[in-house]
Amino acid sequence: MKPANSVFSSYGTTVFEVMSRLAIEHDSINLGQGFPDVDGPEELRRIAADAVIAGPNQYPPMMGLPELRRAVADHEKRFYGLNVDGGREVMVTSGATEALADCLFGLIDPGDEIVLFEPLYDCYLPIVRRAGGVPRLVRLVPPDWHIDEAALQAAFSEKTKLVLINNPLNPAGKVFGRGELERIAELVIAHDAYAVCDEVYEHIVFDGRPHIPMITLPGMRERALKIGSAGKSFSFTGWKVGYITAAEALLAPVAKAHQFVTFTTAPNLQRAAAAGLALGDDYFAALSGDLEAKRDRLATGLSSLGFDVMPCAGTYFITADITPLGLGEDDVEVCRRLTVEAKVTPVPASAFYQDDPPRRYVRFCFSKRDEILAAALERLGDYLTAR
Numbered sequence: 116m117k118p119a120n121s122v123f124s125s126y127g128t129t130v131f132e133v134m135s136r137l138a139i140e141h142d143s144i145n146l147g148q149g150f151p152d153v154d155g156p157e158e159l160r161r162i163a164a165d166a167v168i169a170g171p172n173q174y175p176p177m178m179g180l181p182e183l184r185r186a187v188a189d190h191e192k193r194f195y196g197l198n199v200d201g202g203r204e205v206m207v208t209s210g211a212t213e214a215l216a217d218c219l220f221g222l223i224d225p226g227d228e229i230v231l232f233e234p235l236y237d238c239y240l241p242i243v244r245r246a247g248g249v250p251r252l253v254r255l256v257p258p259d260w261h262i263d264e265a266a267l268q269a270a271f272s273e274k275t276k277l278v279l280i281n282n283p284l285n286p287a288g289k290v291f292g293r294g295e296l297e298r299i300a301e302l303v304i305a306h307d308a309y310a311v312c313d314e315v316y317e318h319i320v321f322d323g324r325p326h327i328p329m330i331t332l333p334g335m336r337e338r339a340l341k342i343g344s345a346g347k348s349f350s351f352t353g354w355k356v357g358y359i360t361a362a363e364a365l366l367a368p369v370a371k372a373h374q375f376v377t378f379t380t381a382p383n384l385q386r387a388a389a390a391g392l393a394l395g396d397d398y399f400a401a402l403s404g405d406l407e408a409k410r411d412r413l414a415t416g417l418s419s420l421g422f423d424v425m426p427c428a429g430t431y432f433i434t435a436d437i438t439p440l441g442l443g444e445d446d447v448e449v450c451r452r453l454t455v456e457a458k459v460t461p462v463p464a465s466a467f468y469q470d471d472p473p474r475r476y477v478r479f480c481f482s483k484r485d486e487i488l489a490a491a492l493e494r495l496g497d498y499l500t501a502r
Contacts, residue, residue, distance in 0.1 A: 122245045129237060130466035134450060138460040144491045147450075147462040149285065149431045151482040155350035156398070159387045163354075166383035175382040177374055179207025179358070186389040187343065187358045194317075195331050203363045206370055207385060209377040210355035211315045211344040216242050218311045218340050218359065219279075221372035223248045227276035232262075234467035236285050236313070248276070252469055257434075257476070258425045260289040262298075271302045277309040278302075280329065283316040283429030286467050286478045290324050290428035300332045309365065310335060315344035315357075318399050320429040321407040330360065337362045340369065345388035348402070350482075356380055356388045406431065406482060413481040416492035420499055431482040434464055436475050440499065446474045453477075457498035459491045 118124065127133075131148045138145040154160065178184065181202070188201030199205060208214040215238065223229065225247030231239055233254045243250055251270040256263055278299060282291045291299075303310050310329050317326045330339035345356040359369060414424045414433055423436035442449045446463035454460040464476035481488060 143454045143458045143460045145460045146479045147460045149480045150352040151350045163383045163387035166386045180385040183385045183389040186392040190392045206359045208357040209380045211357040214342045214357040217369045217372040219246045221369035228274040230270045230278040260287045275306045275308045279311045281313040288427030304334045310339040315347040316430045349391045354384045409481040433479045
């Protein structure tokens, strides 16, 4: 038989699925996959449920329900002072991953170079390559995940079409500062490129840091596409409702990709997401505050057990260096051992690199109930003590 597509066929099953299956098999506490273990606000669930009964349940507009597009525009003004025309500059997608695919398929021609930052979310490279793009990777430097200026400059060329940036960044938990974003924006403008900005964790930022959308920086209003996620902002990761904010001319080719990918998104979920974006400041403060407390709880516990915990400024994730524990030099094998023997499952950070990854780091998800985090730390403590 003729071979399947060479890009996707070259990738194995995602590490999240592999480790989750192993966790189920060994009755392990799964701190690998990045999702909360409790649902978001009941009032939003009721809106979604009532909308199914009330209907209509037919195709909504391709660009999204007008009420959600207006809500996204109001959200951008409320939190970032950004003036957006919801009817022309917002598009709703079936999750942020679809939004990413739409942006990349809509903007990349074969041979275009795409600047990305490592460690990086695992769907980026397959989509870039399938769109015909050539990845140019900039490796962030632990423990603070700073940008190496020489590497950043070297990644840009006359062939650069766009930079794909995840801010806050999964898996490293990095929040890019204004100076870093301004330097990236300078290079984008100098090379007449675009910025696809995966900002799904925009409301999960800690320690009083601001989230700075790249689209708000000088010269970037016409060049940046900002991607948001109802799943992350309201703890409904199964809903798969995303949204893109961009200048009308830049959004147009992305919308053409969208119409041939999913075309539209469940209308009841769109209505609930619109209501969610209008929730009070107390909701968004509690979201980040509760997760910050969970971060501190897990980071303190891991540190007390001997893990070298990296700084985490946002997202659901902590990265830890396993070197001090003497568990081995291969993060994949260490994650398997912790799953099978300690009954706690992290994921190996090497999965978030293209080539020659570091093997010292594992990623834990802390968006879990406090009793789950406590049980995981207890299991890890018992295992390490018994060794």
